[in-house]
Amino acid sequence: MITRIREVRRAKGLTLDDVAKRCDPPTTAQTIGRLETGTRTVSVNWLNRIAAALGVNAAD
Numbered sequence: 001m002i003t004r005i006r007e008v009r010r011a012k013g014l015t016l017d018d019v020a021k022r023c024d025p026p027t028t029a030q031t032i033g034r035l036e037t038g039t040r041t042v043s044v045n046w047l048n049r050i051a052a053a054l055g056v057n058a059a060d
Helices: 001-012 016-022 031-039 044-054
Strands: none
Touching: 001 031, 001 044, 016 031, 016 044, 031 044
């Protein structure tokens, strides 16, 4: 799942900063990077926020 976030982000041509700013509420590129690499645990809340920022369903 963690690598899937990066795959979708890159496929959409978005940077870490782009996704961070699209999150509601906005976060930092560093946080998105940590979530992508597994340095920080991806909770259901984070997964939903990132999915919305990427314009996809969390199940995708």
